[in-house]
Amino acid sequence: MQRPTYALINGNILKENIIEIKKNYPEYEYYIGVVKNDAYHHGIYVINDLIKGGVNYLAISSLEEAIKVRKINKNIPILCLEVILLDYLDLIIKYNITITIESLTYLKKLLAKDFNGLIKVHLAVDSGMHRLGFDSKKNLTEAFYLLKESKNLFLEGIYSHFATSGIKDPYYDYQLNKFIELTNDIHLEEIPIVHLGRSRTLVEHKKPNFCNGIRLGIVMYGFNQSLDINYDSLKGKYQFWKIRKMQKKFRCSPTTITNCLKVKPAYILYSQIMSRRKVKVGDFVGYNANYFIKTSGYIYTICIGYADGVDKKFDYVLINSKKCKIVADCMDMLLVFSQNKYEVGCKVEIFGEQRSIKDVCRTLNINAYHLFNQISNRVTKVYVNKDKIKEI
Numbered sequence: 001m002q003r004p005t006y007a008l009i010n011g012n013i014l015k016e017n018i019i020e021i022k023k024n025y026p027e028y029e030y031y032i033g034v035v036k037n038d039a040y041h042h043g044i045y046v047i048n049d050l051i052k053g054g055v056n057y058l059a060i061s062s063l064e065e066a067i068k069v070r071k072i073n074k075n076i077p078i079l080c081l082e083v084i085l086l087d088y089l090d091l092i093i094k095y096n097i098t099i100t101i102e103s104l105t106y107l108k109k110l111l112a113k114d115f116n117g118l119i120k121v122h123l124a125v126d127s128g129m130h131r132l133g134f135d136s137k138k139n140l141t142e143a144f145y146l147l148k149e150s151k152n153l154f155l156e157g158i159y160s161h162f163a164t165s166g167i168k169d170p171y172y173d174y175q176l177n178k179f180i181e182l183t184n185d186i187h188l189e190e191i192p193i194v195h196l197g198r199s200r201t202l203v204e205h206k207k208p209n210f211c212n213g214i215r216l217g218i219v220m221y222g223f224n225q226s227l228d229i230n231y232d233s234l235k236g237k238y239q240f241w242k243i244r245k246m247q248k249k250f251r252c253s254p255t256t257i258t259n260c261l262k263v264k265p266a267y268i269l270y271s272q273i274m275s276r277r278k279v280k281v282g283d284f285v286g287y288n289a290n291y292f293i294k295t296s297g298y299i300y301t302i303c304i305g306y307a308d309g310v311d312k313k314f315d316y317v318l319i320n321s322k323k324c325k326i327v328a329d330c331m332d333m334l335l336v337f338s339q340n341k342y343e344v345g346c347k348v349e350i351f352g353e354q355r356s357i358k359d360v361c362r363t364l365n366i367n368a369y370h371l372f373n374q375i376s377n378r379v380t381k382v383y384v385n386k387d388k389i390k391e392i
């Protein structure tokens with residue numbers, strides 16, 4: 001690592017998260033780890049930790065991602081959630097990738113192709129997200145029977161995706177009922193894997209009895225999706241009214257509030273002090289001389305900037321456990337102010353250890369999905385597990 005700016009990824013924590021999830025929710029047969037965009041930017045290398053923890057299927061976005069994953073693990077089944085271009089059937093067969101069938105038109109084009117080998121497919125059902133999938137019962141039923149007759153395609157799974165859950169429950173219920181209605185004329189029990197839920201659904205809703213799979217995303221990476229309301233700490237009448245108020249605000253049902261899942265984030269972002277200079281009252285700092293020094297102290301130049309996904313909006317960084325205000329940002333550097341004197345080369349925490357990811361998300365008014373994905377690929381990932389450290 002030539003630049004001392006890195007994300008420290010702890011594979012063991014991810015493994016423990018899966019163990020904890022399976023301990024709390026043992027009722028599924030298929031725990032499908034969603035490892036899109038390099039495992040929510042943790043680095044694709046972590047998939048083996050997820051598998052060790054008990055994930056027994058993976059889901060990714062594109063064929064490119066699927067091939068990358070297959071090179072790391074030869075055996076785990078991999079489902080592509082995006083629609084794959086039919087020009088690449090040879091790669092799908094070669095790398096044993098399960099594909100999504102999202103419409104009758106697509107299926108008919110696939111059936112018209114001349115290819116050798118068997119392809120596993122999952123049917124996507126649009127129950128209300130309106131992104132991908134069958135939204136017509138007639139077409140879905142026709143697809144089911146066409147697949148039953150096919151010699152080259154094996155209908156291994158069927159799934160849908162919830163737009164909401166935990167909050168805005170009526171829409172969750174609507175989607176569930178819509179799925180049931182759309183699949184009324186097919187034999188769900190003949191399809192080996194039925195998976196509807198995602199992280200939030202897992203923790204906020206009971207497993208529908210016809211489902212045997214769950215897609216785990218953000219929960220695996222340490223976010224239990226709880227609404228952060230500790231009802232037990234509220235007493236008597238106040239507790240009753242508080243619950244009523246929250247249910248109204250988030251339109252959630254009494255069963256969809258908290259969970260006691262103990263999962264932990266496994267991602268810490270660090271950088272380093274690259275330079276230090278003394279500044280006095282009246283000095284200006286940064287582009288456009290935007291920041292005006294009101295008390296004398298030091299400006300520290302940190303080797304991380306908005307090209308890495310970190311800018312002034314993060315508000316502060318931690319040096320020696322002390323908050324230091326970010327006063328200016330540049331493409332590759334941040335300028336932070338402190339009255340304390342620190343040495344060049346000193347480690348700087350951006351987030352993840354003493355500053356929680358939740359806190360950064362609150363400051364930036366984004367969620368953890370966006371935060372992970374906004375850290376750019378040029379930030380080196382350092383993977384740690386019990387006994388090994390590796391740059392990825």
Ligand SMILES: Cc1ncc(COP(=O)(O)O)c(C=O)c1O
Pocket residue numbers: 034036081161197198199200215216217218219
């Ligand atoms: C189809 C599908 N399933 C599951 C997930 C995982 O979602 P979550 O991280 O909320 O569990 C995603 C996330 O992008 C998705 O697109």
